[in-house]
Amino acid sequence: MTEKIIIAGFGGQGVLSLGQFLAYAAMYENQEATWLPSYGPEMRGGTANCSLVISDKPVASPIIETPDCLIALNKPSLDKFINNVRPGGTVIINSSIIHDKIERTDVKAVYLEANEIAAKAGSVKTANVVVLGAYIALSGLFPKESVKGTIAKIFKKKPDVIPMNLNAFELGYTAV
Amino acid sequence: MSERILMKGNEAVAEAAVRGGCRYFFGYPITPQNEIPEYMSKRLPEVGGAFIQAESEVSAINMVYGAAGAGGRAMTSSSSPGISLKQEGISYIAGAELPCVIVNMVRSGPGLGGILPSQGDYFQSVKGGGHGDYRMLVYGPASIQEAVDITYKAFEKAEKYRIPVMILGDGVLGQMMEPVVLPEMTDIASIPVKEWATDGTKSGKDRRIINSLYIEADVLEGMNNKFAALYERMKAETACETYLADDAEIILTAFGITARIAKSAVDILRESGVKAGLIRPITLYPFPSDIYAQYAAKKTVKQFITLELNLGQMVEDVRLAVNGAKPVDFYGRSGGNIMSPEETVQQVLKKIK
Numbered sequence: 001m002t003e004k005i006i007i008a009g010f011g012g013q014g015v016l017s018l019g020q021f022l023a024y025a026a027m028y029e030n031q032e033a034t035w036l037p038s039y040g041p042e043m044r045g046g047t048a049n050c051s052l053v054i055s056d057k058p059v060a061s062p063i064i065e066t067p068d069c070l071i072a073l074n075k076p077s078l079d080k081f082i083n084n085v086r087p088g089g090t091v092i093i094n095s096s097i098i099h100d101k102i103e104r105t106d107v108k109a110v111y112l113e114a115n116e117i118a119a120k121a122g123s124v125k126t127a128n129v130v131v132l133g134a135y136i137a138l139s140g141l142f143p144k145e146s147v148k149g150t151i152a153k154i155f156k157k158k159p160d161v162i163p164m165n166l167n168a169f170e171l172g173y174t175a176v
Numbered sequence: 177m178s179e180r181i182l183m184k185g186n187e188a189v190a191e192a193a194v195r196g197g198c199r200y201f202f203g204y205p206i207t208p209q210n211e212i213p214e215y216m217s218k219r220l221p222e223v224g225g226a227f228i229q230a231e232s233e234v235s236a237i238n239m240v241y242g243a244a245g246a247g248g249r250a251m252t253s254s255s256s257p258g259i260s261l262k263q264e265g266i267s268y269i270a271g272a273e274l275p276c277v278i279v280n281m282v283r284s285g286p287g288l289g290g291i292l293p294s295q296g297d298y299f300q301s302v303k304g305g306g307h308g309d310y311r312m313l314v315y316g317p318a319s320i321q322e323a324v325d326i327t328y329k330a331f332e333k334a335e336k337y338r339i340p341v342m343i344l345g346d347g348v349l350g351q352m353m354e355p356v357v358l359p360e361m362t363d364i365a366s367i368p369v370k371e372w373a374t375d376g377t378k379s380g381k382d383r384r385i386i387n388s389l390y391i392e393a394d395v396l397e398g399m400n401n402k403f404a405a406l407y408e409r410m411k412a413e414t415a416c417e418t419y420l421a422d423d424a425e426i427i428l429t430a431f432g433i434t435a436r437i438a439k440s441a442v443d444i445l446r447e448s449g450v451k452a453g454l455i456r457p458i459t460l461y462p463f464p465s466d467i468y469a470q471y472a473a474k475k476t477v478k479q480f481i482t483l484e485l486n487l488g489q490m491v492e493d494v495r496l497a498v499n500g501a502k503p504v505d506f507y508g509r510s511g512g513n514i515m516s517p518e519e520t521v522q523q524v525l526k527k528i529k
Contacts, residue, residue: 020182023182023353023355024182026355027180027181027355032355033353034352034353035182035353035354036348036352036353039207039208039291039292039347039351041291059354060436060517061436061437061439061516061517062352062436063348063437063514063516064516065516065517065518065519066518
């Protein structure tokens, strides 16, 4: 099993941390993982992305050309990566701010109103955790409870935000 | 097994250095290695060490020179343009027979270039970036775990040979996160006492002098010959990984992060019926020439293809090692661009003779 994921969006949408959540989840499930951020000429409000490879074997290339899954949190990111997704792959689209439908028919498109769902969970800031829930539900990569454990570990220094994030995860998980 | 933790390459290298006994770090900021000095600035005071952000790279390397001369485990890190500035100091440290560790998280050049990953400093690292006839022990780790293991042992190696050790990473290695297992903290008291260190104590009858100036030709030639013998002994450190190379007809070869891309390319090529394999030097100096010569002599091997994030540097060492026995081709990307495994496969298929 090797899963290649590209996560992209505006800086500030939690793109890089969403990738880190997945890398942590992989590690706690005794899988191998690489998390590689774009660190080029990006800036606040600009686009950010990260590449994740999760595998049961040591990861060879952390550089991804054809992801199995694209998580696009804004329109420029969707446009930039949509044609790279492997045929048969999955595209998770934040339909809260991306109003277009994709033209490709050889990939599975999942439209998720991440911002609205996050607001229901308590804060629009948890939109990335909503997407994490949706991705785990769609991919079946790790058991749901294991990822919830990961979320609790990640936020252990800010225990007051754990319930909200677990709620956001749950809402994302059940939304797809 | 010890606990795995998820760490960024730069931070993991810094922690590994501390656990390997590093107590003195001198640096100056530059992307993409800033997490190393940042981490050290917080971590070293916790273990009784010292961190100084110098006013320049030139100053930082000379602080390393001083701390190493006093017998401390000293380190600096930078990225390409900063490493160029340190070259004078590195040559002095090599000439004065002092141990230290230097990390270069390479960015693209020449000049200020860009902040994205590159392997354009291969020549500078392995052929002597500073003046004079010196060498360093140069490692090209390909994963964060390997970078940790190498950094942890780097001070011991530097002291064994009394040379600067360079860890040649790149922007990907520095910025990437992977799960790692960290080694145990070295007991500082267990580090052998340096009989040559100028630590300010009256510890012996003989004067101890740290110096790289030898005006008399015969004396300096004596030093040069001593260095030549040292570099010969250092060949014992040569390290290399091979992957599916035993029955390979096409040998890809690359170091560092490019070797991981090459490994994925080998897997794809194998699936499509091309007998590809990989040779990955772990030490860039000493270069594992013998391994290349062995594979070049094999009847099954038809061709070598070197992959680098530069315009072709390590390929020269590969050609010297293969010595005309088999064709050696090259594919590289530069400017901060990185070849994907798929792109590598396309290029290899084009080059297969």
